Amino acid sequence: MGVHLRRAKETLLRVTDFYQVLIKNYTMKKLTTMDWISLVLIIVGGLNWGLVGAFGFNLVDAVFGAGSTLAMMIYILVGLSALYVLFAVSNYERK
Numbered sequence: 001m002g003v004h005l006r007r008a009k010e011t012l013l014r015v016t017d018f019y020q021v022l023i024k025n026y027t028m029k030k031l032t033t034m035d036w037i038s039l040v041l042i043i044v045g046g047l048n049w050g051l052v053g054a055f056g057f058n059l060v061d062a063v064f065g066a067g068s069t070l071a072m073m074i075y076i077l078v079g080l081s082a083l084y085v086l087f088a089v090s091n092y093e094r095k
Helices: 003-025 033-055 059-064 069-090
Strands: none
Touching: 033 059, 033 069, 059 069
């Protein structure tokens, strides 16, 4: 197995462990449409930063053009999604 594939697998396992702890310690609510949209945008942003850090490749810029209005809008939406999730998580009740 390649080094990058092994690292990706280890990272996925760590994320899975994190969510298992989160589920055990917090009362989860049903995800709304806004929750799902935010989750997808945060995943896109996280994967993009992973590509930038690991390979120096910016997927959003490659798809939409570096510095384009659409790319900037995506970055803004990812940032707003992170804020939304930050405040949404603070509303979960501790068990």
